[in-house]
Amino acid sequence: MSNRNFAPRLERMRFSSSLASMRRIRELRASGVSVIDFGSKFDTPAHIKEAAVRYLEQPQASMYADPRGIPEFRAAIARKMARANDMVIDPDTEISVSPGGKAGIVATLLAIVDVGDEVLLEDPGWLSFDPMIRLTGATPVPFPIRPQNDFQLDPADLVARITPRTRAIVLCSPHNPTGAILSIATMREIARIAIEHDLWVVMDEAYEHFLFDDNRHVSIATIEGMRERTISIQTASKTYNMFGWRVGWVIAVPDVSERIRMVLSHMFTCVTSFVQAGAAAALDGPYAQGTLSIEEVSRNYETQRNTLVAGLRAVPGIRCTMPAGAYFAFPDISSFGLSSDEFASRLLANARVSGLSGAVFGGMGEGHIRFVFNAPLPEIEEGLARLQRYLTSI
Ligand SMILES: Cc1ncc(COP(=O)(O)O)c(C=O)c1O
Structure with missing residues (x-):
């Protein structure tokens, strides 16, 4: 085919950054690297x-x-x-x-x-x-x-x-x-x-x-x-x-x-x-995760949120609003002087903690990073420890 023109509507699009990030984490884990992404580990009930x-x-x-x-x-x-x-x-x-x-x-x-x-x-x-x-x-x-x-x-x-x-x-x-x-x-x-x-x-x-x-x-x-x-x-x-x-x-x-x-x-x-x-x-049915009801899952997420946000706020230079729902925290990391993309890639490379660059969520997201918090508490604590160690060292 000589004329390989694609639809102009695709010009300002790229593959989903969150799916690309999931793929990258899977690959890293398959190669033996321990990555913390604070993500769900639960099975369908x-x-x-x-x-x-x-x-x-x-x-x-x-x-x-x-x-x-x-x-x-x-x-x-x-x-x-x-x-x-x-x-x-x-x-x-x-x-x-x-x-x-x-x-x-x-x-x-x-x-x-x-x-x-x-x-x-x-x-x-x-x-x-x-x-x-x-x-x-x-x-x-x-x-x-x-x-x-x-x-x-x-x-x-x-x-x-x-x-x-x-x-x-x-x-x-x-x-x-x-x-x-x-x-x-x-x-x-x-x-x-x-x-x-x-x-x-x-x-x-x-x-x-x-x-x-x-x-x-x-x-x-x-x-x-x-x-x-x-x-x-x-x-x-x-x-x-x-x-x-x-x-x-x-x-x-x-x-x-x-x-x-x-x-x-x-x-x-x-x-x-x-x-x-x-x-x-x-x-x-009665269960959302294992044998936990939706309300119980939500209460667990609240505890996980409190731990993640408190841990993030304890890092000098990070500001974080308190999420009222879902399972995302969106801290401001602009004081580190890095673009959000750069911050996210350094965090993954050096601390083995995965967050999504705020820039993929729009221009106003620059200066932020998105962490999820639907992983069990020990994983959130481990991720925070890695993140704190790395960020206080730079
Ligand atoms: C805000 C929002 N809406 C919709 C979806 C789509 O969810 P699904 O297509 O898995 O039902 C997602 C998940 O990626 C989401 O974050």
């Missing part, structure tokens, strides 16, 4: 695997599944939405099951925005939102969230970037990479702005169950006037240690869901049937 295996043994497991999602999974999602999100939804018309939250977000964006549209997103923000928006042909328009404000969105920053081309706001709460949670007051402001400017709100709730200090997760769709303009994306990956299973779901009113399903139907046909059976057992 047994009852979830058993439900998937039971389904797999039935003849229907070989068939294409209902493209909306198998009925028992949609029913479980509807029960979960009523229980955890205070939302009564129709399992037949308001759910789109997707192969992971990621695919749900891309399908949503493909359904609601197009070339020439602008989409507002937080900076720093989850590193996949920007390329996902670009894939649709729309333009990502970042707005800053600041550590001085505990990474809480300032509505004025949103309003200042709205143009006649703005179609949607993409949000994530609890937030990756900062662990911030949108307050109810902020959500009400966002709702007011979205209604006034007739915008969609894409709400990523991947970490909805991980909340600390008595914080509560509120779905923005439940705020008055928001139901028909909010698209909520949820996933089994984080809550139930089902990362590799690839199953999530999108909640939206029927005409929006219909279009999201149309996109998904051409990309995936359906989500693997027995994976959905496992996910249904997850949503209805």
